[in-house]
Amino acid sequence: MAHPSQLGFQDAASPIMEELLHLHDHAMMVVFLISIFVLYIITLMITTSLTHTSTMDAQAVETIWTILPAIILILIALPSLRILYLMDEINDPHLTIKTIGHQWYWSYEYTDYEGLMFDAYMVQTQELPEGTPRLLETDHHMVVPTDSPTRMLISAEDVLHSWAVPALGIKTDAIPGRLNQTTFTTSHPGLFYGQCSEICGSNHSFMPIVIESSTLNSFETWSNLMLEP
Numbered sequence: 001m002a003h004p005s006q007l008g009f010q011d012a013a014s015p016i017m018e019e020l021l022h023l024h025d026h027a028m029m030v031v032f033l034i035s036i037f038v039l040y041i042i043t044l045m046i047t048t049s050l051t052h053t054s055t056m057d058a059q060a061v062e063t064i065w066t067i068l069p070a071i072i073l074i075l076i077a078l079p080s081l082r083i084l085y086l087m088d089e090i091n092d093p094h095l096t097i098k099t100i101g102h103q104w105y106w107s108y109e110y111t112d113y114e115g116l117m118f119d120a121y122m123v124q125t126q127e128l129p130e131g132t133p134r135l136l137e138t139d140h141h142m143v144v145p146t147d148s149p150t151r152m153l154i155s156a157e158d159v160l161h162s163w164a165v166p167a168l169g170i171k172t173d174a175i176p177g178r179l180n181q182t183t184f185t186t187s188h189p190g191l192f193y194g195q196c197s198e199i200c201g202s203n204h205s206f207m208p209i210v211i212e213s214s215t216l217n218s219f220e221t222w223s224n225l226m227l228e229p
């Protein structure tokens with residue numbers, strides 16, 4: 001999860017987030033190089049009164065400074081498209097979970113099990129157990145097995161919500177009357193926190209998401225406990 005005064009992204013907890021971090025670093029590198037070059041040119045222009053007469057009307061240099069930026073843009077766009085298609089890929093998921101946004105909590109339904117469903121409300125500050133993050137903890141965690149491709153079906157009951165978990169690189173809108181789909185695979189066990197990311201009303205900030213990635217054994221123990229009458 002995020003730590004105080006953090007500027008960068010959260011650590012990746014899924015292969016897709018790993019890819020997104022790489023793309024971010026790649027794009028930032030290009031931005032830095034261009035910024036330094038432009039700043040250098042600006043410094044040159046304001047510290048000298050000389051003008052290159054050869055660049056005042058030169059077709060060759062115009063061609064170069066038109067084509068070069070186009071190539072740089074393609075070098076950013078292609079890896080971005082690659083990740084876009086990777087995120088869209090859904091190959092034989094081990095588990096499907098349907099989540100529905102409500103004002104103001106998330107409900108979860110494990111559609112592979114009969115009757116495995118629950119609501120996840122935020123834990124109020126005065127009831128918060130020692131050591132859990134304020135405004136991020138929920139009374140029920142969404143438990144998934146580590147390393148298992150999981151399909152999320154996301155919708156909303158009343159207004160627009162958005163199901164977002166930064167460490168997994170997921171942000172999918174929850175829209176009433178529409179079922180959105182996304183997938184993720186957690187790469188290690190742990191708790192991954194997220195929040196609703198669509199302004200949905202007065203308690204928008206108080207409907208967090210907690211994903212608990214654990215071993216398959218723990219997941220089965222948990223699901224059996226949840227299914228007990």
Ligand SMILES: [Cu+2]
Pocket residue numbers: 101160161162196197198199200204207
């Ligand atoms: Cu919401």
